[in-house]
Amino acid sequence: MSRLLISNGLILDPVSETVKTSSVCIEDGKIIALGDALPGFEPDKTIDATGLIISAGIVDLCARLREPGLEFKANIQSETIAAASAGITTLCCPPDTDPVIDEPAVVELIHHKTLMAAHTKVLTLGALTTGLKGQLLSEMAALQTAGCVGVSNTRRPVESTQVLKRAYAYAANYDMAVFIEPDDHWLSAGGCAHDGRVASRLGLQGIPVSAETVAISRSLMLIAETGVKAHFGRLSSAHAVRLIADAKDQGLPVTADVSAHQLFLNEMDISSFNSIYHVLPPLRSQRDMEALRRGVQDGVIDAICSDHQPHEIDAKQAPFASTEPGISSLETLLPLSLRLVREQVVPTYTALSLITSKPAAILGISAGTLREGEIADICIYDPDADWQLDTESMLSHGKNTPFEGWNFQGKNRYTIINGELVFSSDQ
Amino acid sequence: MVNKPSKPTDSLIGNDNWNIQLDRNGRLKHFLTVEGLGSEILTSILDTAESFANVNEQRVKKVPILRGKTIVNLFFEASTRTRTTFELAAKRLSADILNINISTSATTKGESLLDTLQNLQAMLCDMFIVRHSDSGAAHFIASHVAPHISVINAGDGWHAHPTQAMLDMFTIRRFKGDFGNLRVAIVGDLLHSRVARSQIHALNTLNTGDVRVIAPRTLVPNDIEDMGVKVYHDLAKGVKDADVIIMLRLQKERMQGALLPSEHEYYSEYGLTEDKLKAAKDDAIVMHPGPINRGVEIESSVADGPRSVILNQVTYGIAVRMAIMSMVLGREPEAEISGEEQ
Missing domain, CATH: 3.40.50.1370 (Aspartate/ornithine carbamoyltransferase)
Structure with a gap:
């Protein structure tokens, strides 16, 4: 029996669109009252949230924790500590671990490790094909029973369109969503940067926009035929946003996300060969970045994720093309989302819905909203905190961020999961 | 504390990293790319090369400008002509030159590029002439070597030569x-x-x-x-x-x-x-x-x-490389100090 009282905070719930100064009473992991504190409620602990915003905990659609397989980069414990400190209460791991999440034993391994060491909730996607090799169907029913919330082939190729179609149909059979990171392997192979003026100047092999749009188009045709529910992750181009908008207009069961860094960086950032900006899909043109922002504004893009990819220092210490792609980004998901508010791209409600209620809906979990009777997964942030990102103070084992030195407004102060305080900036 | 700009510059060549090839007096410290260098520097390379072209036509084709300097030809990619003309240019400037062909040595044994560099740096040389199959390799090397070492790009990927x-x-x-x-x-x-x-x-x-x-x-x-x-x-x-x-x-x-x-x-x-x-x-x-x-x-x-x-190009290659090496390595340290005082 534990009782937690959050008092005097400003509750911002994008689902009910409520905003009011009030208190939250939590008992046995659930929110039992929102508004005025219940008479006679005697908390074991009280958080004074005066001047702070109380939001549903952040749900991150794509974070690589590097465990199992790449523990020299990071592990479940280190990364969930970082996530919790940044207000994230649930995150979802893609299946490209080593071993690949293509059988229940690996799911159980991760769940076991999560129970032992994790500071947030950790969900998993199962592999769409065995070993992510794009040839044989994985045992999706078993993966679903083991707890996978969807299936994905990550960015790895499925060469045969026939295999891809059958995989989608089979996933639909179990009402499992497919999570697609659209990439035509043969158009992008060997590339490391957007195929545009900067890559041409630097002599870096380009990845054309068509690598993304050909893959999206192929998948959309198969989604229409099989009826599978599909989520397109990490969009990078204006044309991709248009394809998703059209698909939604046609009533296809699709959703989409963008990684936060794609809304702030573009191809110009790689112009001094700085490998910290080496990401996949690549940073595209300014025009693409603006189209992604518009996609977020008008709802074509449903969610913003971190696309967290922590690396050891050596992974980025080589000439650009030889470095490993990715950004350590759990700790900038909320700050960058709030920056969209400050830059007047979206109002605060929308920014929060993009990282709470909407990704929760995509994952099919009941989270991302503040309501009486709901599980108490909550983040409490200070909207006025001015701070500067310093990699030294990052908790993730990966310090690979291009946002070092950026000024942010708004910082997480408390994170509550299942009614327990798992992070507090007071200590 | 100095407040850094909240967003890095968008300029293609205004970036600090591009200017790593110039020292604080605006002289060539590395020669990595032509991009971002002004016409004065390019013209001065051509003019200096003219004077060396005359040396090359004399009976004794050697000048003592880089005596005592050690230059390493660091080739991660095969080359005959470029490597040879750099070697000849270094010798005519009286420098000592060491040829290292890495494609068949360290990196194939799993040593990282950075490890290789640190090992070579420990041998106390003054200049690396680098060829590598990755675009940006010369920039990477120039930004990781000790400050007294100069880097000349002898070809990086598809980027620059x-x-x-x-x-x-x-x-x-x-x-x-x-x-x-x-x-x-x-x-x-x-x-x-x-x-x-x-x-x-x-x-x-x-x-x-x-x-x-x-x-x-x-x-x-x-x-x-x-x-x-x-x-x-x-x-x-x-x-x-x-x-x-x-x-x-x-x-x-x-x-x-x-x-x-x-x-x-x-x-x-x-x-x-x-x-x-x-x-x-x-x-x-x-x-x-x-x-x-x-x-x-x-x-x-x-x-x-x-x-x-085409054959004139090969001949002139020696004079031009002599010019670039002498400009990069022959910078007078005294001038640099007086420049700092200004």
């Missing part, structure tokens, strides 16, 4: 004088060419009147017009009234990637033959960075003919 571009500019200036009224056509595989990228920057920095590139659509990088060139896909139109024609080498593996159907078709469409050369000006010169594929990008009689200055 600035000493080749400078010897090409030297050749053009010797034969044609001023760049302002020239029409220069670069023909061939631009997509994979570090030589072409550096030439384009150099030609534009030296205010060349008309710089054009000619290639099939599969071998032209996206948005290359951005670098200040006109793009042609037809050889006859592209070389019309040209003063200078630069042919690029075609690698045989381009057929494998479905970039071209055959050498035969390439030659008939884009090969420079005596017949096609007629469209250029009567006194046009023909250049090629070598090695030449006779009968693929150029007809033998053109390569060996009166318009060809």
Whole structure:
């Protein structure tokens, strides 16, 4: 029996669109009252949230924790500590671990490790094909029973369109969503940067926009035929946003996300060969970045994720093309989302819905909203905190961020999961 | 604490990293790319090279400018001509030179590029001349070596080959004088060419009147017009009234990637033959960075003919590399100190 009282905070719930100064009473992991504190409620602990915003905990659609397989980069414990400190209460791991999440034993391994060491909730996607090799169907029913919330082939190729179609149909059979990171392997192979003026100047092999749009188009045709529910992750181009908008207009069961860094960086950032900006899909043109922002504004893009990819220092210490792609980004998901508010791209409600209620809906979990009777997964942030990102103070084992030195407004102060305080900036 | 800008600069060349090739007095510390260097520096390289060209024509071809300096030829990619001319240039400047061919040694044993560098640095040398198959490798090395070491880029991936571009500019200036009224056509595989990228920057920095590139659509990088060139896909139109024609080498593996159907078709469409050369000006010169594929990008009689200055390019390469090495390594440390005092 534990009782937690959050008092005097400003509750911002994008689902009910409520905003009011009030208190939250939590008992046995659930929110039992929102508004005025219940008479006679005697908390074991009280958080004074005066001047702070109380939001549903952040749900991150794509974070690589590097465990199992790449523990020299990071592990479940280190990364969930970082996530919790940044207000994230649930995150979802893609299946490209080593071993690949293509059988229940690996799911159980991760769940076991999560129970032992994790500071947030950790969900998993199962592999769409065995070993992510794009040839044989994985045992999706078993993966679903083991707890996978969807299936994905990550960015790895499925060469045969026939295999891809059958995989989608089979996933639909179990009402499992497919999570697609659209990439035509043969158009992008060997590339490391957007195929545009900067890559041409630097002599870096380009990845054309068509690598993304050909893959999206192929998948959309198969989604229409099989009826599978599909989520397109990490969009990078204006044309991709248009394809998703059209698909939604046609009533296809699709959703989409963008990684936060794609809304702030573009191809110009790689112009001094700085490998910290080496990401996949690549940073595209300014025009693409603006189209992604518009996609977020008008709802074509449903969610913003971190696309967290922590690396050891050596992974980025080589000439650009030889470095490993990715950004350590759990700790900038909320700050960058709030920056969209400050830059007047979206109002605060929308920014929060993009990282709470909407990704929760995509994952099919009941989270991302503040309501009486709901599980108490909550983040409490200070909207006025001015701070500067310093990699030294990052908790993730990966310090690979291009946002070092950026000024942010708004910082997480408390994170509550299942009614327990798992992070507090007071200590 | 100094408040950093909240967003890094968007400028292509205003970035600190580009200027790592200049010291605080604006002199060349590294030579990594032509991009971002002003016409004064390029002209001064050409002028210095003129003086060394005279040394090379004397009976005793040696000057003591870099006596006591140690230079390492660090080649991660095979090369004969470039490596040899750097070696010769270093010897004529009286430097000690060490040749290290890494493609067959350390990195194939799993040693990282950074480890290799640190080991070589421990041998107390003054300059690395680097060739590497990754674009940006020379920048990477220059930003990781000890501050007293200079780096010269002898070719990085598809990005830059600035000493080749400078010897090409030297050749053009010797034969044609001023760049302002020239029409220069670069023909061939631009997509994979570090030589072409550096030439384009150099030609534009030296205010060349008309710089054009000619290639099939599969071998032209996206948005290359951005670098200040006109793009042609037809050889006859592209070389019309040209003063200078630069042919690029075609690698045989381009057929494998479905970039071209055959050498035969390439030659008939884009090969420079005596017949096609007629469209250029009567006194046009023909250049090629070598090695030449006779009968693929150029007809033998053109390569060996009166318009060809291909062997002059090789000869001038020594003087130009001597100029660059002496400018980079011969900077007077005293001048640097007095410069700091100002």
